[in-house]
Amino acid sequence: MPFDYAPAPESRSIVDIESNYGLFIGGSFSEPTSGGFFKTINPATEEVLSEVAEAGQADVDAAVAAARRAYDKTWSKMSGKDRAKYIFRIARLIQERSRELAVLETLDNGKPIRESRDVDLPLVAAHFFYHAGWADKLEFAGYGPDPKSLGVAAQVIPWNFPLLMLAWKVAPALACGNTVVLKPAETTPLTALAFADICQQAGLPPGVVNIITGAGETGRMLVEHPDVDKVAFTGSTEVGKAIQRAVAGTKKKLTLELGGKAANIVFDDAPIDQAIEGIVNGIYFNQGHVCCAGSRLLLQESVADEALASLKRRLTTLRLGDPLDKNTDIGAINSSMQLSKIEELTASGEAEGAERWSPTCPIPDKGFWFPPTVFTNVTQAHRIAREEIFGPVLSVLTFRTPEEAVAKANNTPFGLSAGIWTEKGSRILWMANQMRAGIVWANTFNRFDPTSPFGGFKESGFGREGGVQGLGAYLNVEDPS
């Protein structure tokens, strides 16, 4: 290979990781009452990055109490104009510290630095910037002349876009006048803890944002806490259902953003080179750890062979390796647990008769890795066509007509997103109209914006994040009864 790209690592020196972190409650860091800590590692090297606190019941209670106190005494009394200014400060601080946060995200999550630098961080800043501007304009949002906040929001977020998921939760909550207790995922706590530092730099009143680290138990205690007014969860459908059961019978407002098994539909008249990019972006971006990933490729049968040949050729230029290398396309799988899940499902794919293919991919010795993989001859009945793999694994099915594409795309308990590739505008709109999915991407995929509402139909969850519709999750919008 004459043109081998030399290693181009982003420097780690921009980040200062403490050896351990406490819980961020009431504006400062404190030791957990139970005294427990757990490690967070770099999934690309298995190196321990830091130890973070495990919040126990007393810690959860303290955090909720701090959020309640801040709500009652400060935040709910503050004008929208002033809340806006704090959130604008946070947005600008994130922009200033973007490189540092991107490197930290890559170290803790395993995603390529190019993605954390060019996708995650700009969106994080944009979410805070957009929502800052709503804080003093809620009367224009269509929720009545003086919409009120809910109170204390309990927010539990996943490991796939740690800081971005934090932004999606915290920004609207604060803009609408609520205070927050947020639990980041146990494998990716570090950027949330850096965010706590940003809250301090912004001068955010203590207790408005509280960050408590921990695992499933901590999350359960948090969402079940009786003094929480609102619960927001992004994560697996299984846990989402458990949370929905847990808040049943209470007055807590709930929004859920769960799994997906999106159909990415390519017609014979698709702009084919861009469609191939869209397929690749749809399932291999972020190692496929994306709830709205285009994990089911529906190819129009008349062009399937040609499209697959182009796709496979394209996959040979994907670079898997050190996430801190600026040329890496595919980073590490976030945890050994997730890797096992991916391996189990891909094994089932082979066992059930689908044909498996991967480009030749040198795999590093340490860390958790899975090469980009394509399964062809997949049908709706295969597990790999029904269950969310949450990894860089694409299942390819075929269809003959637009109606069949719609039927197959909708034939799933999930309903988060869908992609449509065709040059014909009327077909895009006709299909979009029939897709039972909360987000439809036409001739593009995995595009996100704070102004654009995100959320699912069916078992992919309910409620929207972003846009005017997203504000409703954090406002008291019930009629007084």
Added chain:
Amino acid sequence: MDNGTLTSRLHGLPGVDQVGLEGRAATLATRSIKKDSKIWAIDTAISMVDLTTLEGMDTDGKVRALCAKALHPDPTDSTCPAVAAVCVYGDLVATTRACVGDRVHVAAVATAFPSGRASMDVKLMDTKQAAADGADEIDMVIDRGAFLAGNYAKVFEEIVAVKEACGDAHLKVILETGELKTYDNVRRASWLAMQAGADFIKTSTGKVSPAATLPVTLLMLEAVRDFADQTGTRIGVKAAGGIKTSKDAIRYLVMVNETVGEDWLNPDMFRFGASSLLNDLLMQRQRMRDGHYSGPDYVTID
């Protein structure tokens, strides 16, 4: 081939989504090329330069200076590769050939470059003269007026005729993408040129803005890739005009690498039509060699 059939073929090619194409070019432009790979890329880029002067005020003196530069771009470093070709107007081919001998190629623009607005007879005469004077390569322009008016057959026939008039010389067909405007047009013009016998397809004359861009060149690389898949014939690509820095040039090489692969990473299959680019490549080469930034005093003005 009659215009109807040609139209069906060209209009049946897959469409191009502008946003998607430009997005892909932008992502490829984020590749970070350092150390050994950067040194290799700079030397390769130098060896792919068609060092160009196409001005009304060109003289023998100017051409001689350019030829000397082409053969020994860096007077402080004899390990620096020579460029691929010197590119001049047809009436200066003889002078150029006398200066460079066989050591670099002589490329001539022809067919009423840059506008292409002249009779067929004039355009063929222009071509034949340049070939007779010793041009290895002829860079022709397509009739953009005919293309935009849908007269594909005329464009096709002109290319066929010019190719014949070239004799042994290689034919580069300039699409003038800045006047074709849409990416769909560029895809169609690329296929038309390749089917008519082009050895190279070239983005621009450099006299119209925008000239070469990363997205338009990416599209042309995809076209030559698909053409090679379909026919087995490999056509070269030349990006000309507006490429000023080494950073730009390396981005083009990355695009070639990841679209058509290493078989195109040589001067027989990829060229840069440029003038000021060469000095920037030389300064970057000096930087990699010496470990500090260079300056305009350390490269020649010709």
Added chain:
Amino acid sequence: MSRVDVRKTHKLFIGGAFPRSESGRTYEVTDSKEQFLANMALASRKDARDAVLAARSAVAKWSSATAYNRGQVLYRIAEVMEGRREQFISEVSDSEGVSSRKAGAHVDAAIDRWVWYAGWADKYAQVIGNTNPVAGPFFNFSVPEPTGVVAAVAPQDASILGLVSVVAPIIVTGNAVIVMPSSSRPIPAITLAECLATSDVPAGVVNILTGAPAEVMPWLAEHADVNALDLTGIVDEGVAADLERSAAGTVKRVRGAAPHADWQATPSLSRIRAFVEVKTVWHPMGA
């Protein structure tokens, strides 16, 4: 011996630069006690003509910037204004004859007003635009687009708060503006121009012509390359009516005179709505 200060020359703000009036004329501005403050440039018809050229050449790029980008640029202006808070306060205090404390409240309100409008950049389309459920298999949507070049007159009092309240809603949607600030209290407008010149606002998006609206506005009201007028600061009803009549010659959009509005009150969306055009698009939906 106290230090002898360096006094400012006050010029026009056109196309991102600070030229003198091509007429070479100036007029005197005094403080509330009739003490001399400065000579201001007295804008002429040709300055107005140049300002329209500058504004028109800025519109294409400014209106095609993303809403996010425009919001960022406007927020940045507020950051720069905040840095010059003391300067604004002293100028408002001198011009309007109010205490530093009152001037401070006035300036703070102006900066906060600017932040308020910055936050609208990526939202007004969601509130003013919509999809329309037409009775047929068509996707139909309405989007607000900037009208283009707006000529505006800022209020005669409320030297900075009134000016900001007129200018910000015009440019947040992608328009470019030629604004005449208060003729008796123009100095804060020049400080605002300096803020604009040192933030990321593209040249020509805001152009400031100090002088006499009664002299210059008729030229702008008739100018065929001005799309809309904002007559907020015109006090004389007869002058306002004449300008409205002139505007009819090219069917300009006109927002009428409102010289004594309550600038402290939270605005509605009407100043944003006034300078956008709504475009509605139809597309069939069919396989």
